[in-house]
Amino acid sequence: MSFTLDQRLADSSHLVACVGDIQVRLADDSRYPWLILVPEQDEVVELHDLTNDQRNRLFTLASRLGNWMKTTFAADKINVASLGNLVPQFHLHIVARRDGDAAWPGPIWGHANPTPRADADRQEMMAAVARCLETDEIL
Amino acid sequence: MSFTLDQRLADSSHLVACVGDIQVRLADDSRYPWLILVPEQDEVVELHDLTNDQRNRLFTLASRLGNWMKTTFAADKINVASLGNLVPQFHLHIVARRDGDAAWPGPIWGHANPTPRADADRQEMMAAVARCLETDEIL
Numbered sequence: 001m002s003f004t005l006d007q008r009l010a011d012s013s014h015l016v017a018c019v020g021d022i023q024v025r026l027a028d029d030s031r032y033p034w035l036i037l038v039p040e041q042d043e044v045v046e047l048h049d050l051t052n053d054q055r056n057r058l059f060t061l062a063s064r065l066g067n068w069m070k071t072t073f074a075a076d077k078i079n080v081a082s083l084g085n086l087v088p089q090f091h092l093h094i095v096a097r098r099d100g101d102a103a104w105p106g107p108i109w110g111h112a113n114p115t116p117r118a119d120a121d122r123q124e125m126m127a128a129v130a131r132c133l134e135t136d137e138i139l
Numbered sequence: 140m141s142f143t144l145d146q147r148l149a150d151s152s153h154l155v156a157c158v159g160d161i162q163v164r165l166a167d168d169s170r171y172p173w174l175i176l177v178p179e180q181d182e183v184v185e186l187h188d189l190t191n192d193q194r195n196r197l198f199t200l201a202s203r204l205g206n207w208m209k210t211t212f213a214a215d216k217i218n219v220a221s222l223g224n225l226v227p228q229f230h231l232h233i234v235a236r237r238d239g240d241a242a243w244p245g246p247i248w249g250h251a252n253p254t255p256r257a258d259a260d261r262q263e264m265m266a267a268v269a270r271c272l273e274t275d276e277i278l
Contacts, residue, residue, distance in 0.1 A: 046217050047198070048206035055202060056195050059186070063194060067187035077227065078185050081220035085236055085244035088216070097224055105224035106249040 003040040006089040012114065014122065016129045019061055021054075024133060026126050029114035031103075033073045033096040035065055035129065044090040047082060062094055068132045069096040083109060142179040145228040151253065153261065155268045158200055160193075163272060165265050168253035170242075172212045172235040174204055174268065183229040186221060201233055207271045208235040222248060 005023070013025040013036050021041065027034035039054055050058065066078040075096035082092050095108055103111035117125065144162070152164040152175050160180065166173035178193055189197065205217040214235035221231050234247055242250035256264065 046205060046209060047219050048202040048209075048217075050202070052199065055198055059194055059198050060191065063187040063189070066185060070185060070187075077222070077224050078187075079220070079222045079224070080186050081218070081222065081246075083216070083218045083220065083246060085216050085218070107220075107222060107246040110245040 002042050004042060005038065006087050006091075008087050009036065009038065009089065009091060014126060016126050017133050019133060020057060022058060022061060024061075024065070024129065026122070026129060027093075027114070028116050028122065030117045030121060031115050032101060032108055033069055033075070033125070034108070035069070035094045037062060037065075037092040037094065039090060045084065045088045046090065049090065058092060062092055065129075065132070066094050069094065072096075072128065072132075074098070079108070081107075081109075141181050143181060144177065145226050145230075147226050148175065148177065148228065148230060153265060155265050156272050158272060159196060161197060161200060163200075163204070163268065165261070165268060166232075166253070167255050167261065169256040169260060170254050171240060171247055172208055172214070172264070173247070174208070174233045176201060176204075176231040176233065178229060184223065184227045185229065188229065197231060201231055204268075204271070205233050208233065211235075211267065211271075213237070218247070220246075220248075 013027045016024045016026055021039060023038040023040060025036040027036055037058060044050060062080055066080060069075060070078050073096040076099045077097045079095040079097055152166045155163045155165055160178060162177040162179060164175040166175055176197060183189060201219055205219060208214060209217050212235040215238045216236045218234040218236055
């Protein structure tokens with residue numbers, strides 16, 4: 001199956017790893033711990049464009065990453081969302097929110113401009129996510 | 140299993156039907172076709188508080204309702220999200236978005252105040268969703 005990542009997703013996030021055919025990406029925004037899952041398949045725009053198996057695997061992964069993020073970042077709430085009003089290629093946001101963060105209690109999308117992570121911070125975050133994905137529990 | 144619906148969800152949406160242990164509710168906002176799914180179980184706050192079976196059933200239902208909404212309301216995009224920053228009781232939004240709607244292309248949450256539906260409009264919408272749920276395909 002062919003797959004080309006949308007350029008806006010490529011420019012605003014970094015590939016941490018693939019779990020099967022799902023890309024796990026770190027959004028480059030230091031305001032929030034923010035992951036983006038992208039099934040590697042062209043032409044998927046809506047949740048209902050996924051097969052049952054793809055959908056189940058996607059949300060199993062989202063659930064496990066959200067669980068890990070809630071603990072790791074002492075989050076008050078995990079936000080999970082597929083919007084795509086600006087970037088139609090299907091992608092699922094998983095965001096660790098804290099009371100008092102930049103957009104709290106509103107949604108993060110469209111809330112001012114991203115604050116790119118410093119190199120060391122980004123590398124540390126990506127390594128932490130990668131370690132999480134390497135555990136048996138998450139796979 | 141005990142279940143008490145959060146008062147804010149009760150005040151801002153109407154129960155259309157239950158599919159198994161999942162409430163299908165119509166958000167009372169005429170700006171968007173907007174459904175809310177609520178698993179009838181206390182203490183569920185995060186996606187990872189659901190069992191695998193509950194999660195799979197929830198997103199299967201969300202996928203089918205989103206598919207129906209996209210066609211029925213000629214939507215440009217379906218937004219599916221679990222936020223819960225204000226109302227922690229787990230609930231999943233399914234919103235049919237159109238280019239030019241009140242919040243487009245931003246997220247709908249926190250965008251000005253809801254515009255309650257007129258009685259006839261609300262009844263018509265609830266009847267349409269109920270008919271959709273009665274078909275074999277959606278169950």
